[in-house]
Amino acid sequence: MIRFAFLIIFICSAAWAVEPDEVLTNVEHETRARAISKNLRCLVCRNENIDSSNAGIAKDLRILVRDRIKEGDSNEEVIEFITDRYGEYVLLNPKMSFQNLLLWISGPLFLLLGGLISWRYAKHKGQDSTKELSEDEKTRLKEIMDD
Numbered sequence: 001m002i003r004f005a006f007l008i009i010f011i012c013s014a015a016w017a018v019e020p021d022e023v024l025t026n027v028e029h030e031t032r033a034r035a036i037s038k039n040l041r042c043l044v045c046r047n048e049n050i051d052s053s054n055a056g057i058a059k060d061l062r063i064l065v066r067d068r069i070k071e072g073d074s075n076e077e078v079i080e081f082i083t084d085r086y087g088e089y090v091l092l093n094p095k096m097s098f099q100n101l102l103l104w105i106s107g108p109l110f111l112l113l114g115g116l117i118s119w120r121y122a123k124h125k126g127q128d129s130t131k132e133l134s135e136d137e138k139t140r141l142k143e144i145m146d147d
Contacts, residue, residue: 043058064082
């Protein structure tokens, strides 16, 4: 029974995020605002969109999105306005760019490089590194040992 109560509370928690005073009267504008808000990250919560977050900054961002829509901005203009202010971190799905590609590729690349270095180190460590003495060295060593 307690699990069921927690399940209901968990499911309904997203509905509590957008407060009634934030909802736009124009249904089309509200639909656009919700679509934009679902693609923007809450700056306080990790990997939660501002539409379902209860954080204060998420509320401010939701109001900002709705204000920009009321002013007549397109979806792209609203997203550009917010990313100009908060950076690309605010996007849940960042744009494809050289920096992002470099970040995504560098992890596996360094892992592969570390594996290659470890493999070469283990391969050379197992080899016997002693060399055979030359004839001059053998005679010199024999002279020293005889003394």
